[in-house]
Amino acid sequence: MTDTRPALPDHLSVDPRSPHHVAAVFEHDIGIRFNGKERSDVEEYCISEGWIKVPAGKTLDRKGRPLCIKLKGQVEAFYR
Template sequence: MNEATPTPTPTPFPPLPDRLSIDPRSPHHIAAVFEHDVGIRLNDKERLDVGEYCISEGWVKVPAGKTLDRKGNPLMIKLKGKVEAFYR
């Protein structure tokens, strides 16, 4: 018997939005994008700790050390510069 096993078709990457957040409570969170590995560059240096970004306004939010806010979430600081988002 020669049954051909179907090859999985690669899922196309959804377009990266102008603004994206890793927080699922945020209105800028898009779960389909996080099914793939997303990379962020700030001023031509790749950052691995980005919590939110906006390409058009040129900023990223990263945790400020181990500091937590009163709800237990990391305290975020905004860094400005040239922001690029890409799939790895």
């Protein structure tokens, strides 16, 4: 079976309303490594700018979505 995966974009978001959301990528299991540690709570990332957005605890914004904080560091995206 040949498994053709799309190239991982430089900037990707989990939110389907975001312009950086690529549905074809989410058909596969992807992982994010941030500063050498694998993270499973990443909402959005940008490899070239070196940041990820993760939920800040259980806090929600006024629209009911998780309130995210931006962490800067080395970002690496990969397929599992």
